Amino acid sequence: MSKPASPYQPIPVTLEKVSQETSNIKTFWLRPAQPVPFRTGQFVELTVPGLGEAPFTPSSSPAVADRMEITIMKAGTVTDCLHSLKAGAQLGVRGPYGKGYPMDEFYGKELLILGGGVGLAPLRSLLYQIFEDLDKFPRVMLLYGAKSPTDLVYAGQLEEWAKRDKKLEVLVTVDAAANGWKGNVGVVTTLLRKIKLNLAQTSAVVCGPPIMMKFATLELVQTGLGKDRIYLSMEKNMSCGLGKCGHCRLGPYYICEDGPVFTYDKIEAIAGLWE
Amino acid sequence: MVLAETLYYLSESGLAELLDKLSHDNRVYLCAGEELEYRIAPAEASGPGPWRFSAVRAVEPLKSLLFAARQDVSSLSPVPQVILGAKACDLASLRIMDHVFLGGDFQDPDYKARRDNLLIISGDCTDAKDVCFCTFLGAKPYPESGYDLNLSPLSGGYVVQVGSDKGTGLIESNSGLFQPAKQDQLAQRDKNRADLTAKVERQVKAGGLTFQDRLDKLVGRGSPDVELWTRNASTCVECGACNFICPTCHCFLLSDMEDRSGFKRFRNWDSCQYKNFARVAGGANQRPRRAQRLHTRFEKKFKFFPDRLGQIACTGCGRCVEACLGKIDMREVLKELAR
Numbered sequence: 001m002s003k004p005a006s007p008y009q010p011i012p013v014t015l016e017k018v019s020q021e022t023s024n025i026k027t028f029w030l031r032p033a034q035p036v037p038f039r040t041g042q043f044v045e046l047t048v049p050g051l052g053e054a055p056f057t058p059s060s061s062p063a064v065a066d067r068m069e070i071t072i073m074k075a076g077t078v079t080d081c082l083h084s085l086k087a088g089a090q091l092g093v094r095g096p097y098g099k100g101y102p103m104d105e106f107y108g109k110e111l112l113i114l115g116g117g118v119g120l121a122p123l124r125s126l127l128y129q130i131f132e133d134l135d136k137f138p139r140v141m142l143l144y145g146a147k148s149p150t151d152l153v154y155a156g157q158l159e160e161w162a163k164r165d166k167k168l169e170v171l172v173t174v175d176a177a178a179n180g181w182k183g184n185v186g187v188v189t190t191l192l193r194k195i196k197l198n199l200a201q202t203s204a205v206v207c208g209p210p211i212m213m214k215f216a217t218l219e220l221v222q223t224g225l226g227k228d229r230i231y232l233s234m235e236k237n238m239s240c241g242l243g244k245c246g247h248c249r250l251g252p253y254y255i256c257e258d259g260p261v262f263t264y265d266k267i268e269a270i271a272g273l274w275e
Numbered sequence: 276m277v278l279a280e281t282l283y284y285l286s287e288s289g290l291a292e293l294l295d296k297l298s299h300d301n302r303v304y305l306c307a308g309e310e311l312e313y314r315i316a317p318a319e320a321s322g323p324g325p326w327r328f329s330a331v332r333a334v335e336p337l338k339s340l341l342f343a344a345r346q347d348v349s350s351l352s353p354v355p356q357v358i359l360g361a362k363a364c365d366l367a368s369l370r371i372m373d374h375v376f377l378g379g380d381f382q383d384p385d386y387k388a389r390r391d392n393l394l395i396i397s398g399d400c401t402d403a404k405d406v407c408f409c410t411f412l413g414a415k416p417y418p419e420s421g422y423d424l425n426l427s428p429l430s431g432g433y434v435v436q437v438g439s440d441k442g443t444g445l446i447e448s449n450s451g452l453f454q455p456a457k458q459d460q461l462a463q464r465d466k467n468r469a470d471l472t473a474k475v476e477r478q479v480k481a482g483g484l485t486f487q488d489r490l491d492k493l494v495g496r497g498s499p500d501v502e503l504w505t506r507n508a509s510t511c512v513e514c515g516a517c518n519f520i521c522p523t524c525h526c527f528l529l530s531d532m533e534d535r536s537g538f539k540r541f542r543n544w545d546s547c548q549y550k551n552f553a554r555v556a557g558g559a560n561q562r563p564r565r566a567q568r569l570h571t572r573f574e575k576k577f578k579f580f581p582d583r584l585g586q587i588a589c590t591g592c593g594r595c596v597e598a599c600l601g602k603i604d605m606r607e608v609l610k611e612l613a614r
Binding site: 005007008049050051052053054073075076077078079210235237239240242243244245246247249250252257271272275 | 348349376379380382383384498499500525527528529531532533537540545547553554555557559560561562563567570571574575578579582583
């Protein structure tokens with residue numbers, strides 16, 4: 001099967017499985033009609049035929065091209081419909097777009113990964129990539145926060161990762177504890193106090209809701225981490241994904257072409273950055 | 276016969292003959308119509324000649340032939356088209372549009388098909404609208420590049436300048452219509468050009484556009500929070516007319532519609548002045564206020580494109596000034612920025 005003639009047209013994908021992560025977050029297991037190789041951190045446009053499309057970063061391993069998992073929170077027209085679908089549904093996908101995570105810049109660094117809520121989805125893909133190259137990382141710290149214990153995505157995997165390798169530190173927190181929760185309570189930045197950072201060797205990757213990204217970034221800067229060492233996922237309302245439609249412009253950049261990952265020094269001066 | 280010169284003379288009747296010939300294989304569009312209110316319209320709609328060669332740019336921008344308001348992305352429209360009478364400001368806009376739709380890793384197939392199939396016979400302006408301000412932006416009211424052939428009207432005919440291989444081909448295959456341009460014809464063309472340039476410059480100066488500041492610096496340092504944007508945006512009714520009439524505005528939104536075979540996807544013009552232009556799922560919006568959106572329009576034209584392409588995405592055509600229901604005048608906003 002050949003690629004569609006128009007770069008705006010998706011290739012067909014079959015929804016093979018849906019798994020419930022939290023009350024409003026599901027992971028969609030997709031099988032594209034032809035492989036869609038992507039680099040971790042790149043995004044795709046997922047089509048619900050006849051309704052429209054929306055941009056998502058796959059949460060699966062970039063080492064797998066013939067399958068793709070996307071973890072999606074119910075937040076709008078397209079995602080509401082996606083959440084009503086069952087295995088067997090026909091969808092469309094096009095991409096991947098953007099530059100993704102600059103792995104070359106991460107190798108050799110102590111990597112601090114901060115995730116909030118469904119923002120762990122693209123970071124899981126990054127973690128899979130890191131697991132492929134674990135010998136290139138002296139240390140990897142995953143700090144993850146969600147609103148409550150039932151809002152944690154990939155809860156089972158978080159426990160597995162914590163035991164996986166001594167290079168890998170996994171800390172989890174919730175904003176509000178429920179009965180039986182014995183872990184940390186507080187926003188994700190409170191976890192920074194629980195680890196000892198080697199600032200000179202550290203790079204940070206942040207993905208989550210805007211408010212979480214803002215405070216995590218400001219706190220990292222205050223801690224003394226260089227702004228050029230803080231990598232932020234700045235996803236906006238990309239429509240075409242091709243650098244043409246104008247929707248995802250952020251100051252001098254198109255997020256779809258130049259991002260979606262930017263270091264903070266490149267974007268800190270842009271008005272409305274955290275909106 | 277190969278004509279080595281790039282400057283020719285074409286009589287009015289010769290132009291009529293050329294158009295007649297072109298209309299066999301092409302859809303021919305003219306910038307023609309009422310005094311100073313020219314429209315881009317199919318030649319057949321203009322009726323039998325003699326039609327008036329447009330003195331200024333048309334009401335609608337040239338992009339209307341290349342970038343449809345609503346386009347099915349799965350279909351192409353590679354109909355050969357000819358535009359006669361496009362002006363310098365519209366040719367300048369194509370550099371922006373080409374960059375957007377043909378540049379980068381992906382090309383827009385419909386734009387490319389239309390662009391490749393468009394023959395541009397441009398023309399010098401012979402008058403100016405009161406909203407014209409191209410000279411303020413360093414441009415001239417006559418084309419210097421971007422055309423296949425350019426016509427400079429003289430009494431009874433035109434000085435023709437060749438601007439591309441396509442234009443050369445057109446002359447070669449119609450060599451009987453073109454004579455070498457004479458010195459006095461060229462001198463007359465140059466005088467007409469200088470006179471009109473001076474007229475536009477006087478108009479620009481009389482309108483107070485006298486500052487020398489670099490526009491990217493002016494717009495770049497202006498935060499969307501400053502009072503100027505709020506005040507100027509206060510009459511904006513969010514109709515999008517400034518975007519749709521602008522020859523360089525290219526933003527669009529893809530939308531899908533179910534049909535019997537599955538679904539169709541359309542590329543629709545969109546406006547950065549609409550409240551939800553930058554809204555994301557879940558409700559966050561980088562530019563919820565009109566002031567922020569007016570600022571973003573200026574930032575895109577006077578900062579973003581100069582940074583990317585080295586060219587301002589404003590041609591000084593003044594269409595947005597004419598179209599704005601809220602009487603927001605780009606020239607006035609620029610003047611305020613420079614104050």
